[in-house]
Amino acid sequence: MSHTNARQAACLLLVVLSGWSLTMSAADGRDGWIALLFACAASLPLTVLFCLPAERTPQLSWFDLPAAAFGRPLGTLFLAALTALSFWSLCVAVLGGVSFLRTVSGGQWAVWLLAAAVLLCAAAAARGGILRLVLWTEPVIWVVALALAVSVLLSFRQLDWQQLLPMPAAGWRALSARAVLLLSVPFGEVFYAAALLAGTGTQIRTGLLRGCVLAGVLLCLLYVRNICLLGEAGAQAVLFPSYTAASVLKFGESFQRSEVLISGSLIVCTVARAALLLNFFGCGMQAVTGRFSVQQGVGLGAIAAAVVCTLSAGSSRAFSEGLRLYQQAFLPLVLVAGLLLLLGTRQNKSSSE
Numbered sequence: 001m002s003h004t005n006a007r008q009a010a011c012l013l014l015v016v017l018s019g020w021s022l023t024m025s026a027a028d029g030r031d032g033w034i035a036l037l038f039a040c041a042a043s044l045p046l047t048v049l050f051c052l053p054a055e056r057t058p059q060l061s062w063f064d065l066p067a068a069a070f071g072r073p074l075g076t077l078f079l080a081a082l083t084a085l086s087f088w089s090l091c092v093a094v095l096g097g098v099s100f101l102r103t104v105s106g107g108q109w110a111v112w113l114l115a116a117a118v119l120l121c122a123a124a125a126a127r128g129g130i131l132r133l134v135l136w137t138e139p140v141i142w143v144v145a146l147a148l149a150v151s152v153l154l155s156f157r158q159l160d161w162q163q164l165l166p167m168p169a170a171g172w173r174a175l176s177a178r179a180v181l182l183l184s185v186p187f188g189e190v191f192y193a194a195a196l197l198a199g200t201g202t203q204i205r206t207g208l209l210r211g212c213v214l215a216g217v218l219l220c221l222l223y224v225r226n227i228c229l230l231g232e233a234g235a236q237a238v239l240f241p242s243y244t245a246a247s248v249l250k251f252g253e254s255f256q257r258s259e260v261l262i263s264g265s266l267i268v269c270t271v272a273r274a275a276l277l278l279n280f281f282g283c284g285m286q287a288v289t290g291r292f293s294v295q296q297g298v299g300l301g302a303i304a305a306a307v308v309c310t311l312s313a314g315s316s317r318a319f320s321e322g323l324r325l326y327q328q329a330f331l332p333l334v335l336v337a338g339l340l341l342l343l344g345t346r347q348n349k350s351s352s353e
Contacts, residue, residue, distance in 0.1 A: 003200060003201035004131065004134050004197055004207075005201055005202070005203060006202075006206040006210065007138075007207065008134045008135075008138055008201075008207065009193070009203075009204050009206075009207025009208055009210075010208070010210040011134075011137050011138045011140075011141045011211070012133065012134050012137045012211070012272070012276070013193050013208055013211030013212065013215065014141055014144075014211045015137045015140055015268075015272045015273075016137075016189065016269065016272055016276055017186050017189065017190075017212075017215035017219070018144055018148070018215065018218060018219075018265075018266065019096070019097055019266055019269030019270045019272070020096075020185075020219065021148070021219055021222045021242050022240055030164050030165075030227055030232050032183065032223055032227075033223040033227070035183050036183045036216065036223055037216065037220055039184035039187060039216070040187065040212060040213065040216025040217075040219075040220070042184060042187075043184060043188075043190065043212045043216070044209055044213075046335065047187075047190050047194065047205065047208050047209050047212055048205060049338045049339065050191050050338050051194050051198070051204060051205040052342050053065055053069075053338075053341045053342050053344075054195075054198030055205070056345055056346065057345055058199060061198075062194075062195045062196070062198040063195070063284065063286075066078040067287075069344025069347070078337070078341075079284055079287055080288045082284060083281055083284030083288060085330075085334070086192060086277050086281045087277075087281055087301060087304065088326065089192070089277050089326075090277040090278060090281065090305050091305050091309060091312070092323060092326050093273045093274050094115050094119060094122075094274055094305060094309050095319050096270070096319075097118060097267060097269070097270025097273075097274075098118060098309075099111055099319055112309075114267070115306065115309040115310070116306055118270055118271055118274055119274060119302045119305055119306050120302070121271045121275075122274035122278055122302065123275075123278060123298050123301075123302040125271065125272070126274075126276075126279040126282065126298045127295045127298050129279070130196040130197060130200065130276075130279055133272070133275050133279065134200075136272075137272050140268060143265065144268060144269060145218075147264065147265035148222070148265060152221060155225055155229050155245065158229055159225065159228035160228050160229075160231070163227050163228050163231055184331050185326070185330055185331055186219065187212055187215070187216075188331040188334045189273075190208055190211075190212060191334040192276055192277060192280045193208060193211075195280060196276065196280055222242055225245060226241040226242060226244075226245045229245045229248065230244060230245055230248070242266070274305075277301075278298045278302060279294070281298070282297030282298035282301060283297070284297070285300065285301070
């Protein structure tokens with residue numbers, strides 16, 4: 001494979017963002033899906049912002065842009081901060097994808113084992129590079145989409161559409177900026193995809209925009225399903241609303257544990273998301289230190305994430321607090337990083353001309 005096209009970029013991003021539906025909080029109640037639509041719309045200019053620096057300097061790798069824009073010392077510091085941020089994202093992604101097992105098994109061993117398996121598979125996928133990951137996610141998207149579609153269709157007869165009324169519950173002005181910010185967090189991770197896919201092919205921006213729109217539709221659909229199936233209070237009270245909604249479906253004794261549909265497919269999404277983040281971490285370590293290869297950085301990131309996940313998996317409170325802090329800080333950080341990099345590359349290009 002010599003290049004990535006728009007369809008493949010969209011498939012990669014859709015698989016990565018679908019994993020967020022497991023931990024997507026319904027704390028904003030019946031109007032949260034409207035805020036989620038606004039968040040999806042707001043993600044489109046952000047995607048363009050993240051893609052522009054690489055498009056303006058196609059002769060450089062994305063990980064060479066900070067040094068070219070800010071000089072070697074500041075550029076290295078800038079990239080080191082983004083590499084650390086990607087490690088934080090990795091830990092949140094893995095814990096968010098496996099912590100639901102505590103509600104099934106009641107213990108920590110299942111969470112530890114699944115976290116180790118996810119990181120092992122993600123490291124194996126990331127060591128092949130972003131192009132191989134794109135090849136892997138292109139067929140996987142059909143498995144994920146089919147599992148989520150079946151889960152939604154099986155719950156259709158149990159949905160209580162009255163839970164959405166009145167819509168919006170307290171008028172359009174009642175949709176707080178905080179709700180839109182928190183629900184925008186998944187779309188902020190397009191930053192990592194834009195960085196890794198830069199220079200791998202044409203129409204990358206088009207593919208990422210398409211992936212954002214499709215992911216927004218999917219997340220809104222699952223948000224509405226969770227509210228209508230669990231009720232507003234029920235969807236707000238649980239940490240894993242999508243898993244809980246799937247577990248209460250009723251369609252006969254032959255297939256009672258329907259949560260397998262959604263949890264199984266979202267574990268696949270977690271592996272893809274972790275592989276993307278490990279790839280970014282490995283490339284960042286190589287650019288910052290100049291000593292590690294990408295493969296060594298991937299291995300180091302997987303081992304360090306396994307240690308963090310092992311220490312954090314025993315406390316749902318620690319995970320929920322870490323997730324809340326991540327939701328509040330992540331999007332502003334990547335927005336500032338994208339703006340600084342765009343301004344730096346623009347100024348550098350103007351001075352070179």
